[in-house]
Amino acid sequence: MSASDLRQARAELREQGYALLRNAIDSDWRKRLRVRLEQLFAQEGANAGSEFRTEPEARRLANLINKGEIFHSVVRHPDVLACIEAVFTTPFKLSSLNARSANPNSAAGQPLHVDMGFLADDRGTKAINAVWMLDAFTPRNGALRVIPQSHRRNARPQEVLENPLAPHPDEIVVTGNAGDILILQANLWHAGLANRTDRPRLSLNCFYCRRDQPQQIQQKKWLDPEVRAGLDSGLRELLALDDPLNDELCAQPVETSGFMKK
Ligand SMILES: O=C(O)CCC(=O)C(=O)O
Numbered sequence: 730m731s732a733s734d735l736r737q738a739r740a741e742l743r744e745q746g747y748a749l750l751r752n753a754i755d756s757d758w759r760k761r762l763r764v765r766l767e768q769l770f771a772q773e774g775a776n777a778g779s780e781f782r783t784e785p786e787a788r789r790l791a792n793l794i795n796k797g798e799i800f801h802s803v804v805r806h807p808d809v810l811a812c813i814e815a816v817f818t819t820p821f822k823l824s825s826l827n828a829r830s831a832n833p834n835s836a837a838g839q840p841l842h843v844d845m846g847f848l849a850d851d852r853g854t855k856a857i858n859a860v861w862m863l864d865a866f867t868p869r870n871g872a873l874r875v876i877p878q879s880h881r882r883n884a885r886p887q888e889v890l891e892n893p894l895a896p897h898p899d900e901i902v903v904t905g906n907a908g909d910i911l912i913l914q915a916n917l918w919h920a921g922l923a924n925r926t927d928r929p930r931l932s933l934n935c936f937y938c939r940r941d942q943p944q945q946i947q948q949k950k951w952l953d954p955e956v957r958a959g960l961d962s963g964l965r966e967l968l969a970l971d972d973p974l975n976d977e978l979c980a981q982p983v984e985t986s987g988f989m990k991k
Pocket of ligand 1: 829844860873919920921932933934
């Protein structure tokens with residue numbers, strides 16, 4: 730990505746609440762990610778996503794750092810990190826790495842929500858999601874609708890809208906090519922649309938949060954000892970594996986989803 734495209738993406742993420750990084754995933758890497766994720770969906774069957782939540786109208790996988798080295802470089806994508814560093818004013822860590830596949834012919838999309846119910850506080854936004862488009866996102870296959878600048882309202886859609894499932898007059902649908910990455914502040918109002926096609930639509934959700942916030946999935950708890958032993962110091966730091974504050978935060982009851990019930 731050119732320095733000027735990156736500068737623009739950083740500014741859009743701050744001002745609009747979201748930014749699209751074009752052509753940010755190498756195509757061979759994207760294909761290998763897809764193959765690995767489909768293997769995992771097949772292996773995990775009905776348990777897929779159970780470390781986090783399950784969602785009607787979508788398949789999910791969770792705890793992906795534990796499920797292959799191929800995922801370790803995902804969370805360190807330099808352009809994504811450069812963008813989120815433009816928003817966070819304090820140090821950050823990985824909150825979770827999950828996958829989501831919007832089911833074909835789905836009956837409904839997601840309600841407008843903010844991730845984990847997060848609103849900003851005096852230190853700014855608490856979390857940022859990078860949605861890796863492993864398939865193209867089109868208006869018919871379950872792309873995301875977002876309300877630009879809604880991160881500035883600092884309100885939860887379900888508390889102020891009559892019907893968060895309904896179309897919103899200010900929404901725009903963010904489409905992109907396979908290989909693009911959509912980055913959004915957690916408190917931007919957004920929702921995955923229903924997938925009206927006959928093929929699933931796959932993405933990775935690479936979620937980062939401030940170090941004073943709990944992780945969505947406590948990495949230390951969910952990583953197998955042999956995976957943990959193989960991680961370098963940079964990844965240990967990003968996953969907050971040696972961070973007593975993270976242990977403390979994750980021990981409290983946490984609302985991990987903006988709209989999915991347990
Ligand atoms: O479809 C996706 O990958 C993103 C969905 C989303 O924004 C969410 O589940 O909060």
